[in-house]
Amino acid sequence: MARFPYHVRPETAVLTRGFDPRLSVGSARPPVYRSSTYVFSSPEAAERAFAIVLGKIRPFQDEVPDLIYARLNHPNAQILEDQLVPLERGATAAAVFNSGMAAIFTVMMGFLEPGRSLLYTQPLYGGTQHLIHQVLEPLGFRTRQVPAGDTQGINRAIEASDDLALVLIETPSNPTLTMTDIAAAASAVRRHPRRPLLAVDNTLLGPTFQHPLVHDADLVIYSATKFLGGFSDLLAGAVLSADPQLIQRLRGLRALFGNILQADECWMLNSRLSSVRLRMERQSKNAQRIAEQLATNHRIKRVLYPSLFTDSEQIRIRDAQTDYPGSVFSLELHGGRLVAFDFLRRLQIGRNAVSLGGVETLACHPLTTTHSELSEHELAAAGITESMVRISVGTEHWRDLLEDFTRALD
Numbered sequence: 001m002a003r004f005p006y007h008v009r010p011e012t013a014v015l016t017r018g019f020d021p022r023l024s025v026g027s028a029r030p031p032v033y034r035s036s037t038y039v040f041s042s043p044e045a046a047e048r049a050f051a052i053v054l055g056k057i058r059p060f061q062d063e064v065p066d067l068i069y070a071r072l073n074h075p076n077a078q079i080l081e082d083q084l085v086p087l088e089r090g091a092t093a094a095a096v097f098n099s100g101m102a103a104i105f106t107v108m109m110g111f112l113e114p115g116r117s118l119l120y121t122q123p124l125y126g127g128t129q130h131l132i133h134q135v136l137e138p139l140g141f142r143t144r145q146v147p148a149g150d151t152q153g154i155n156r157a158i159e160a161s162d163d164l165a166l167v168l169i170e171t172p173s174n175p176t177l178t179m180t181d182i183a184a185a186a187s188a189v190r191r192h193p194r195r196p197l198l199a200v201d202n203t204l205l206g207p208t209f210q211h212p213l214v215h216d217a218d219l220v221i222y223s224a225t226k227f228l229g230g231f232s233d234l235l236a237g238a239v240l241s242a243d244p245q246l247i248q249r250l251r252g253l254r255a256l257f258g259n260i261l262q263a264d265e266c267w268m269l270n271s272r273l274s275s276v277r278l279r280m281e282r283q284s285k286n287a288q289r290i291a292e293q294l295a296t297n298h299r300i301k302r303v304l305y306p307s308l309f310t311d312s313e314q315i316r317i318r319d320a321q322t323d324y325p326g327s328v329f330s331l332e333l334h335g336g337r338l339v340a341f342d343f344l345r346r347l348q349i350g351r352n353a354v355s356l357g358g359v360e361t362l363a364c365h366p367l368t369t370t371h372s373e374l375s376e377h378e379l380a381a382a383g384i385t386e387s388m389v390r391i392s393v394g395t396e397h398w399r400d401l402l403e404d405f406t407r408a409l410d
C-alpha cells in the first residue's frame with residue numbers, strides 16, 4: 001500500500017499512510033472491501049502469492065503480491081495496520097485481530113512451545129487470566145505469576161526459569177493501577193540464555209502515553225476495543241513490533257485461526273485513529289482533576305491513580321515510562337460491598353458497565369465482575385477489595401462528572 005514519500009509526524013502519518021485514493025476511483029476515505037476472495041492477475045501470480053504466504057519464497061523489496069482470500073489478508077486490514085504503525089513509537093509492523101483476546105491468544109500460541117513456560121504479572125485482565133488457567137495450563141504449558149510492580153521479583157523469576165519462552169506484562173495493572181518496569185524486564189530477557197520474548201499489554205495507557213517498544217519490549221498488545229476504538233461500539237485487537245518477522249509469524253497463525261479483523265471493523269477503527277490522542281489527552285486531564293479532588297473526600301479511603309502514587313518505586317517507574325496518568329482510576333470506599341454497590345446504583349452520568357477507554361464514563365465493581373474468577377489468595381495478593389470501584393473517565397465535562405461522583409457518595 002502507499003507510503004508517504006518523506007518523513008512526517010505520527011498525527012500526519014496516521015492520515016496519509018496506508019491508503020492511496022488513486023487505487024479507489026479517487027475516494028478520499030478508504031472504501032470497505034467486503035470481498036472474501038480476490039481475482040488473481042494471472043495463474044503465475046497466484047502461484048507466487050501462495051508461495052510467499054506459505055513462506056516458501058520471500059517477496060522482492062516493494063513487491064505487492066496478489067491478494068488471495070480475506071482470512072489471510074484484505075485491503076482494509078492492510079490499510080489499518082499501516083496506519084497503526086506510526087502511532088506506536090518504535091514499531092515497524094502491526095497485525096490486527098478480531099478482539100484483544102484473539103491478539104493475546106495468538107501471541108501465546110505463536111511464541112510458547114510445549115515444555116517452555118510463560119511468566120506473567122499479577123493481576124492481569126480477567127479474560128487473560130482465565131485463558132491461562134482454563135486453556136494454556138490444561139494444554140500443558142507451564143505458567144508462573146509474579147506481582148505487578150515487583151522489579152526485583154520479576155528479574156529473579158526471569159533468571160530462575162530455564163524454560164522461559166514468553167513474559168507478559170500488563171502495566172499499569174487493572175484495576176489496581178500498579179506499574180511494572182518494562183525496561184528492567186526487557187534487559188532481563190536479553191540476559192537470559194534462551195532469550196524469551198517480552199510482550200506488554202499496553203491497553204491502559206497506549207498508544208499515547210506509554211511506549212513499550214522504546215523500552216525494548218518485543219511485542220505490544222492492544223485491546224483496540226478500548227481507547228483505539230474509543231466509542232464502545234466495536235471489538236478489535238492489535239499487536240505491534242519493531243521486528244517484522246514476529247508480526248509475520250502472528251499473521252501466519254491468524255490465517256489458520258481465522259481471527260483477522262473483518263473489513264467493516266477495520267474501516268471503523270481506521271476512522272478512529274486520528275482522534276485517539278485528542279480523546280486520550282482530554283480523558284486523562286478529566287480523570288486527573290477528578291481523582292485528585294476525590295482523594296480529599298472523607299467518604300473515600302484511597303484513590304488508586306498514577307498522579308497520586310506515594311510508593312517511591314511506583315513513582316520511579318511512572319516517571320521513567322509514562323507521559324500522562326491516563327483516564328482509569330479505582331476508588332476504595334469506606335465500608336464494604338454494599339457501599340460500593342450503592343455508589344454504582346446512584347451514578348447518573350457514569351454508567352455501571354465493564355470495559356474502559358470510551359468517550360462515555362463507565363464504572364464497575366471488579367471483585368464481583370471483571371475479576372470474579374480470581375481466588376481469595378489472588379484477590380488479596382492483587383489488593384482487589386470489596387469496597388473497590390473502577391472508573392473509566394470519558395470526555396464529558398469534568399465538573400459534571402465530579403458532581404455526579406460526589407452526589408453518589410453522599
Ligand SMILES: *Cc1c(COP(=O)(O)O)cnc(C)c1O
Binds near residue numbers: 099100170174222
Ligand atoms: C479489554 C482488555 C483485554 C481484552 O480485549 P477484548 O477486546 O475485550 O478481547 C485485554 N487486556 C486488557 C488490559 C483489556 O482491558
